[in-house]
Amino acid sequence: MEELAARIARYVGRCIPDADEVEVKELERIHGGASRETYRLRVTFRQAGSSQQRRLILRRDPAGSLIETDRATEYRAYQAFYGTSVPVPEPLWLEESGEWLERPFFVMEEIQNCEASPAALLLPPYAEHLERIGEQKWRILGEIAAADPVALGLCTTSQLPAAESCWERELGHWEQVIDEDELCPQPIARGAIRWLRRNPPAAAAKLCVVHGDYRTGNFLVAADAEIRGILDWEMTHLGDPLEDLAWSINRIWCWARDDRVGGLLSRERAIAIWEEASGLRAEPAALRWWELFASVKASAIWISSGREISDAKSKDPVLAFTAWWLPNAQDRVTLETLGRFS
Amino acid sequence: MKPDVDRVLQLLSETLMFDLAPKLQDGYAQSTAQITAMLLTAATEEWDRGAQRRFDENAAIRALFREALGVVGKPALRSDLEASLKPSDANIRISALERENNELRRVLIRLHAHVEELEGEAARSLEDGIWAELLESTVRRKISIAPF
Known part of the structure; x- marks a missing residue:
C-alpha cells in the first residue's frame, strides 16, 4: 500500500496546479463494486503557502472483474450529471494509460459520512x-x-x-x-x-x-x-x-x-x-x-x-x-x- | 475423515466469521474474511447433498426424455434423447455426475426449444413438465444464505 500511495501522490501532484509536498494518507481499499478496484484516500498538500487536504476515491481497472467496461464512459456519466438534480460525486481526473498505476483509473471527490x-x-x-x-x-x-x-x-x-x-x-x-x-x-x-x-x-x-x-x-x-x-x-x-x-x-x-x-x-x-x-x-x-x-x-x-x-x-x-x-x-x-x- | 467434513467446514466458517474477522484492522480484509466464511458455510451445505442432488436430477431429466420420445418426431433429437437415457456408468464421483448432468441439460435445452415450437396438448404437457423440472432444479441447488 505504501508504494501505491507514493505513486498516487506523484500523480495527484501533477494534477493539482502548484501543489507541493503532496502526500497520500489513510489509503485503504474498499468494497466499491466488483468491476473496479476502489480505494479511499486523503491527500494533503501545500498550495499558495497554505496546507490543504482532499478526500478522494480512486477507481482502478482490475486484472479481473465482473463486467468489462470502458472507464471513460463511466467517467463521462459522472461529468454529465455532476451539478444536476441527479447527485453524483465530482469527477476529477481520468487516466487512461497504465503509466502511473499500471492500469487505467479515475479519481473522484469522496462523498463523506454516507x-x-x-x-x-x-x-x-x-x-x-x-x-x-x-x-x-x-x-x-x-x-x-x-x-x-x-x-x-x-x-x-x-x-x-x-x-x-x-x-x-x-x-x-x-x-x-x-x-x-x-x-x-x-x-x-x-x-x-x-x-x-x-x-x-x-x-x-x-x-x-x-x-x-x-x-x-x-x-x-x-x-x-x-x-x-x-x-x-x-x-x-x-x-x-x-x-x-x-x-x-x-x-x-x-x-x-x-x-x-x-x-x-x-x-x-x-x-x-x-x-x-x-x-x-x-x-x-x-x-x-x-x-x-x-x-x-x-x-x-x-x-x-x-x-x-x-x-x-x-x-x-x-x-x-x-x-x-x-x-x-x-x-x-x-x-x-x-x-x-x- | 472424522470429524465429518461438513462439521469441520462449519467450524472453520464460524472461527473466521466470529473470532478472526473482528480482529482484523483493515476494513477490506475484514469483509473479505467474512465473505470467505460465508463461502465455507455454503460449501458445508453442499458437501453432503452434492452427489445426491445430481443423481436425482439426472434421473428426473431422463424421465422427461422418456416422455419426450412420445412427442418428438425429429430424428436427430430423438436419437440424442435415446442415447441419453442410459446412465453412463457406476461412477458416482461428483465430477462424473456433473459431467453427465451437463450433457443431459444440453440436450434438455434443445428439447425445450423444440417442444415450444410444437402444437398440441402432449407438447404443452411436456413443456409444463420441463418448466416444473427446472423449478425443482432450483430447489435442489438452493443454499440457505441465498436471497430468493
Whole structure:
C-alpha cells in the first residue's frame, strides 16, 4: 500500500496546479463494486503557502472483474450529471494509460459520512427512513430517464440507438456474455432468452441515459436519509428507460426479504414515483419484458464472476461468493417473472 | 475423515466469521474474511447433498426424455434423447455426475426449444413438465444464505 500511495501522490501532484509536498494518507481499499478496484484516500498538500487536504476515491481497472467496461464512459456519466438534480460525486481526473498505476483509473471527490450497504440501510439510523429513501431513489431514476443525453453532452442525435431495436442490442450483448462465460448449461436463462425473442417489447417511448446498475447498494445515503450520490455507472449506456426501472425492481434486490423492491418500497409505489418524475408511463407488457431481460442480464453477470474464478483471472473471494450466492436465486426470479414459479 | 467434513467446514466458517474477522484492522480484509466464511458455510451445505442432488436430477431429466420420445418426431433429437437415457456408468464421483448432468441439460435445452415450437396438448404437457423440472432444479441447488 505504501508504494501505491507514493505513486498516487506523484500523480495527484501533477494534477493539482502548484501543489507541493503532496502526500497520500489513510489509503485503504474498499468494497466499491466488483468491476473496479476502489480505494479511499486523503491527500494533503501545500498550495499558495497554505496546507490543504482532499478526500478522494480512486477507481482502478482490475486484472479481473465482473463486467468489462470502458472507464471513460463511466467517467463521462459522472461529468454529465455532476451539478444536476441527479447527485453524483465530482469527477476529477481520468487516466487512461497504465503509466502511473499500471492500469487505467479515475479519481473522484469522496462523498463523506454516507452509507451504501443494503444491509446497513436496514438498520438504524436508516431503517426508519426506508420509505423516504425509496421515494428519492425512484424520483432520481425518473430524472435520469427525463434527462436529454444529447443536451448532457453524452452523445449526438445520430449516435442514439434505434428506439425499435435497442432491446435487441442489449439482449444480444448479454446472451453473448452467457455464451462465452457459462461454466455449465443454463436451461432457465436460455428459455427466458427464447421467450424474450419471441415476444419483443414495444419501441422505447424515448431514448435516454440508462445507468445500467441502478439498485440499492449503488447510492450513498447520509444519516439524515438524504441520497447524496448515485454511484457505479460502469454499465451506463443509451437505451430504453424501462431497462433501468425493471433492473431497479428486480426481486434479487429485495434485501429485506419481503416484497419491497430494493428493500424500500412497494413495487406499485416505486413505479408511480418513477412515472411522475420521468413523465413516462411504465407500460406493463414492456416493463415485464425488461424485467425478464434484467434477470437474464444479472444471470450473465453472475456467470461471468464464476468464469473469472474458474479461469484464475481473479482471486477475489467476492467473485466466488457471487458465483455461488446469486445464479440459482436469479434463476428462481426468472421463473417467477415467466409465471413458472408454482 | 472424522470429524465429518461438513462439521469441520462449519467450524472453520464460524472461527473466521466470529473470532478472526473482528480482529482484523483493515476494513477490506475484514469483509473479505467474512465473505470467505460465508463461502465455507455454503460449501458445508453442499458437501453432503452434492452427489445426491445430481443423481436425482439426472434421473428426473431422463424421465422427461422418456416422455419426450412420445412427442418428438425429429430424428436427430430423438436419437440424442435415446442415447441419453442410459446412465453412463457406476461412477458416482461428483465430477462424473456433473459431467453427465451437463450433457443431459444440453440436450434438455434443445428439447425445450423444440417442444415450444410444437402444437398440441402432449407438447404443452411436456413443456409444463420441463418448466416444473427446472423449478425443482432450483430447489435442489438452493443454499440457505441465498436471497430468493
